[in-house]
Amino acid sequence: MKQYKCLLFDLDDTLLDFKIAEKFAFNKLMEQNNLPLTEDVFHRYCAINKAVWDDFEKHLLTADEVKYKRFELFCQAYALPLDAVVLGDQYLENLSQSYELIEGAIDLLDRLKSNYKLVLVTNGLSKVQNPRIHSSRMNEYFPLVFISEEVGCSKPSNEFFQHVFNHLGEITKEDILIIGDSMSSDMLGGRNFGIDTCWFNPNQQARKFDVTFEITRLNELNMILL
Numbered sequence: 001m002k003q004y005k006c007l008l009f010d011l012d013d014t015l016l017d018f019k020i021a022e023k024f025a026f027n028k029l030m031e032q033n034n035l036p037l038t039e040d041v042f043h044r045y046c047a048i049n050k051a052v053w054d055d056f057e058k059h060l061l062t063a064d065e066v067k068y069k070r071f072e073l074f075c076q077a078y079a080l081p082l083d084a085v086v087l088g089d090q091y092l093e094n095l096s097q098s099y100e101l102i103e104g105a106i107d108l109l110d111r112l113k114s115n116y117k118l119v120l121v122t123n124g125l126s127k128v129q130n131p132r133i134h135s136s137r138m139n140e141y142f143p144l145v146f147i148s149e150e151v152g153c154s155k156p157s158n159e160f161f162q163h164v165f166n167h168l169g170e171i172t173k174e175d176i177l178i179i180g181d182s183m184s185s186d187m188l189g190g191r192n193f194g195i196d197t198c199w200f201n202p203n204q205q206a207r208k209f210d211v212t213f214e215i216t217r218l219n220e221l222n223m224i225l226l
């Protein structure tokens with residue numbers, strides 16, 4: 001078994017449950033604006049949000065545009081006479097307050113922290129991710145944190161991975177494994193950059209291309225990293 005020295009961890013839906021965070025933030029936003037909340041409304045928002053983030057990953061939108069574009073489209077979808085900028089800011093504030101852990105995350109990091117250089121690599125917005133990283137105590141496990149908005153580019157770009165790599169010190173690409181739930185950002189970016197990849201795939205979706213490892217629960221990493 002290959003001995004890695006450095007582990008790059010994605011944050012959302014790998015260590016923290018972003019689906020819970022999104023639902024919390026959205027529910028609170030509906031309450032704050034006296035809007036009715038149904039599963040249908042939430043699913044529609046999620047579809048809009050995903051499309052907007054897909055555009056961001058393709059460099060069609062900037063991080064700043066993502067914040068408001070999703071609510072502009074949401075208001076259009078329901079013909080709501082609300083200010084997308086106000087909704088966007090309220091939503092981000094709500095989102096920054098939720099930091100539910102993925103099962104097994106802390107146990108795993110406790111076991112890994114003394115044997116590996118742990119690095120957090122997340123596509124997201126500073127004012128959302130930084131409070132969540134601190135509230136969940138992820139900062140105690142990750143001496144190095146890279147948030148795409150702060151880096152100025154995002155996964156899966158080579159530019160993002162090169163920026164991270166430049167801060168790792170005496171580490172070669174062979175020493176690195178990236179662990180994440182996203183094929184399109186974590187796995188694709190890792191593969192293109194030439195590092196090993198571990199796909200966290202709890203819902204057992206079909207692979208779009210080969211990865212080095214695939215796990216469905218975080219504790220399965222123990223078997224890869226023995």
Ligand SMILES: [Mg+2]
Pocket residue numbers: 010011012013014180181182
């Ligand atoms: Mg993720």
